[in-house]
Amino acid sequence: MEHYFTNNENLKSNLRSIEYTVKNTSFVFYTDNGVFSKSTVDYGTDLLIKAYLDNSEKTGNVLDIGCGYGVIGIVINKIKGQEIEQVDVNKRALHLTEMNNKENKTKSKVYESNIYEKITNKFDVIITNPPIRAGKKIYMTILKEAHEHLKPNGELWFVVRKDQGAKTIEKELKENYNIKLIEKQRGYYIYKADFALTN
Numbered sequence: 082m083e084h085y086f087t088n089n090e091n092l093k094s095n096l097r098s099i100e101y102t103v104k105n106t107s108f109v110f111y112t113d114n115g116v117f118s119k120s121t122v123d124y125g126t127d128l129l130i131k132a133y134l135d136n137s138e139k140t141g142n143v144l145d146i147g148c149g150y151g152v153i154g155i156v157i158n159k160i161k162g163q164e165i166e167q168v169d170v171n172k173r174a175l176h177l178t179e180m181n182n183k184e185n186k187t188k189s190k191v192y193e194s195n196i197y198e199k200i201t202n203k204f205d206v207i208i209t210n211p212p213i214r215a216g217k218k219i220y221m222t223i224l225k226e227a228h229e230h231l232k233p234n235g236e237l238w239f240v241v242r243k244d245q246g247a248k249t250i251e252k253e254l255k256e257n258y259n260i261k262l263i264e265k266q267r268g269y270y271i272y273k274a275d276f277a278l279t280n
């Protein structure tokens with residue numbers, strides 16, 4: 082079975098565009114076969130974006146890790162003007178993210194990185210809808226190692242479904258982070274984590 086996070090160059094392209102509106106701002110995203118949530122912006126991603134826009138006071142730079150076709154970083158750059166870096170392991174997703182930045186007149190640094198391998202900056206915010214299907218080792222590394230790439234008082238924002246083990250993840254992250262449940266809807270949990278007390 083092919084997963085959206087694998088690079089399959091033989092997978093036939095079927096480029097299309099979808100529309101997405103948030104905070105009265107409309108976006109167009111190119112999507113394709115072989116990328117996550119190609120027909121519509123994912124419910125959890127939408128909830129994460131809105132929770133972040135409504136609740137974070139951060140204004141500095143943002144890492145959108147596992148960016149897919151780029152929706153999270155593009156919306157944040159457009160609406161809050163924050164400086165963005167977007168990474169993924171899926172080359173097709175990265176190409177779409179470049180196209181989508183052009184299409185929506187947003188700016189970000191887009192590059193390939195397996196987890197944090199190529200990340201050199203420190204960020205005010207790391208935000209992700211993590212690749213649960215890539216396996217626990219990968220998504221827990223993205224969440225647990227975030228603090229190594231955050232500035233002091235930086236924030237990690239993520240979404241995870243209850244049936245994908247939200248409560249277990251919360252418990253594991255409590256060892257290193259202050260973790261706060263910001264929002265829950267339809268089994269999707271939005272968390273903000275920082276390490277102000279533990280760092």
Ligand SMILES: C[S@@+](CC[C@H](N)C(=O)[O-])C[C@H]1O[C@@H](n2cnc3c(N)ncnc32)[C@H](O)[C@@H]1O
Pocket residue numbers: 085086087117118123126146147148149150151152153168169170171174194195196197209210211212213215219
């Ligand atoms: C659940 S999708 C989210 C995509 C996009 N952020 C969104 O919300 O629509 C997770 C993304 O993580 C990427 N991914 C999988 N394994 C990864 C890894 N080892 N390092 C970085 N990104 C990875 C996948 O290719 C996929 O695009």
